[in-house]
Amino acid sequence: MSVPTDPAVPPFPPQRQEQPGHTSAMTPAPDHGEAGYQGHDRLKGRKALITGGDSGIGRAAAIAFAREGADVAIAHLPEERDDAASTVELIEAAGVRGAAFPVDLRADGAPERLVADARSFLGGLDLLVLNAGYQKNVPSLAELDLASLDRTFRTNLYGVILTARAAVDQLPSGASIIVTASIQAFNPSPALLDYAMTKAAQVAFVQALADELGPRGIRVNAVAPGPVWTPLIPATEWDESKVSSFGKDTPLGRPGQPAELAGAYVYLASEDASFTSGAVLAVTGGKHL
16 A cells, blocks of 8 residues: 655645646646555456556556556556656556557547457456546636536546446456546535536446446446545646645645555455445545545
8 A cells, every 4th residue: 555654735836737737747746656555466467447547546546556466558648648658667667567548538439449459458358447537617607618518528427438338348257347436426516517517427327337237246336536636636727726725625634645546446446345336435535425
């Protein structure tokens, strides 16, 4: 496991990025478990695909899965190529196979191609982490930008559903699907109105799909993070004060680091969670769902 020895506490320096955001531009740098995560072969021999695996929570899950013995393929937007390459280096340093697939899951046929390419590289697929996400500040309902709304829904909902649909017919018994939902599904913020809607829909998707796939021995669960320090945050187009104080409202007084989410994904992917399906695992720094 990996616990930051000196977790970053707000206030943070002023910073702003264009979507989708990049790890190297963040101050302080996020902790993905690069130095701290120690594996125990809990996923040895497994074959994982992680969307949005280039940075943030996806990178932390990729590092953890690799150090637990899984071969890992990640998907990322083409403009995130540098972050993706760094993640693959970390995967391969664990002594397993790693690959990165540049793809925009909003494009017609992209989820299907991704799953086919990942399965071909890995020689199969039994762990699917649907983590790619998009959010943008919503000043008010009257100012909700329809192009941004479409991007949010196509990334967070269509991308999740179509990637799962492309994979599900060939997933074996014992496979695990994990969706990155959010505390926003239960405690929505007006400034993330459309994002929160997609996260609530993801929870419904997880619970319904768990019922459908349970008889096949396939588990479906979600992780609901609270505030986590990832490139998505300075790229959300919030004002400087909101970014500077990000995560201060948690009982722990800070945002989580991506590394602090990794254990939740490893648990849900592993046999430790063999009787866990249809669940939403909250990792929120003490904020209530």
